[in-house]
Amino acid sequence: MKSIKFNRELCDFCGTCVGVCPHDAIELLESDLRITDKCTLCMNCVYICPVRALEELDEG
Numbered sequence: 587m588k589s590i591k592f593n594r595e596l597c598d599f600c601g602t603c604v605g606v607c608p609h610d611a612i613e614l615l616e617s618d619l620r621i622t623d624k625c626t627l628c629m630n631c632v633y634i635c636p637v638r639a640l641e642e643l644d645e646g
């Protein structure tokens with residue numbers, strides 16, 4: 587099953603991923619980021635993140 591892994595240590599909370607999500611599925615908090623169940627795994631956020639803090643996981 588696919589999912590998106592968020593690496594907090596890499597993220598600088600620039601908000602770029604929020605802007606490219608077509609489903610408003612990313613909640614950016616003060617020092618955390620949450621992908622909600624509105625996510626359709628389009629991977630826009632994974633491709634756009636300048637520091638690769640979002641990563642596609644495929645766990646079978």
Ligand code: SF4
Nearest residue numbers: 597598600601603635
């Ligand atoms: S684009 Fe990347 S660095 Fe920017 S807020 Fe999103 S996850 Fe963090």
Ligand code: SF4
Nearest residue numbers: 607625626628629631
């Ligand atoms: S994969 Fe697509 S739908 Fe899911 S959070 Fe990222 S941009 Fe939004």
